[in-house]
Amino acid sequence: MKNTVNPLSNIRIVMDHTSHPGNIGSAARAMKTMGLNRLYLVEPQRFPDAEADALACDARDVLEQAQVHATLDQALSGSVIAAGLTARRRGLQNPCLDVREAARRLIEVAATQEVALLFGNETYGLSNAELARCQYVIAIPTDSAYTSLNVASAVQIMSYELRMATLTAPNSPTDTAEMAPLEDIEFFYQRLEETLTRIQFLDPAHPKRLMPRIRRMFARTQLEKEEFSILMGIIKQINLFTKSKVD
């Protein structure tokens, strides 16, 4: 087995007989935002092209490194899996995977070997002959009332799912602020209850469900340490201002 690399670097996006250069540029940008950079073009109608450059924005390097091939065979050469995107879910074809499940499987393979993803022409999609070259056929679940996904949008969704499949880890620890310990939160509830009683919002003889409701609300919040300090500061100030009136 070969060494493991970043699987995204083993994935090529193959655009087949693309008509509009703008779609090639948008696809390049879509790929680069998701960490993909290997674009293969089979007989594009116009390439290179100023419109492709314009829509690529700062992903022009993807266009500059793009390989242009005369046949699909050439573009697939060296890859171990070809997977074709289609809007059609027809009877006579290879197993049709949804894009998420497909991304999971392709990323596994791409850890060590080359994978190709095929996107057909804007109007005709992939031909039956081209789909027959694919081990997988991938369907993006469009609304049945309007299935006409733009080809660069299809590249965007597929690239996004491939990236998501590589990111197995949950939220990074930097997202987590320091939380208030539970004993502080209990202390806050206690002081709040005293204060609400003092300002006659809470009647200890008829407390109803007020404190349980407030607990439930703050339980959802998961108070951070600094937020706990702010709340305690507010309570202190309310008490300072109401002391003379109540006492």
Next chain:
Amino acid sequence: MKNTVNPLSNIRIVMDHTSHPGNIGSAARAMKTMGLNRLYLVEPQRFPDAEADALACDARDVLEQAQVHATLDQALSGSVIAAGLTARRRGLQNPCLDVREAARRLIEVAATQEVALLFGNETYGLSNAELARCQYVIAIPTDSAYTSLNVASAVQIMSYELRMATLTAPNSPTDTAEMAPLEDIEFFYQRLEETLTRIQFLDPAHPKRLMPRIRRMFARTQLEKEEFSILMGIIKQINLFTKSKVD
């Protein structure tokens, strides 16, 4: 509890200060392929526009039904959650969700109540003030080497994840409490700020980051209607008790 509907019909896509009409058209097409059709535009630079029509293809009906608003407040009115898309993951902001987790949560709420998704300007994204209006900030996990996702592509990915979330959601609606509408929550912040100023916890000359911090804390909470009433009741009572002392 309100009746359950197709959650996608309770979701509005809000494009804020969009510069390029082509992006509005592409976003409309992206939405419609995923079964979304409610587009709200806040001060678009050019709309309606031939370029938007051209890129919308057969999603022109989405453009024709689009609502154009002068302010973000107007565009958010009636929704119980606002979620903003951002490329930035900064320190002091609302909890940052990945797009998949966000889609799951939003679809649950959208089964019974209105949800707004905010997409900022192509160059500047959403301002800090706009992000402060959002209960959720959603990050699409772009490659750190190139984070410049096109705004219509961001709409495409978000719409796709929302659709995927509806396809995988359990059939029975979850028991979601009725939430406070955003205009009520803004009113609460406003009254709270006045009250904190009155009791001299907040110094208007040196507000520091107090209100943004409080907004962030309550944004996580997702206030329910009854909780909003409790909080307004507490504020009223504080004011009643402090009035004689301050005035």
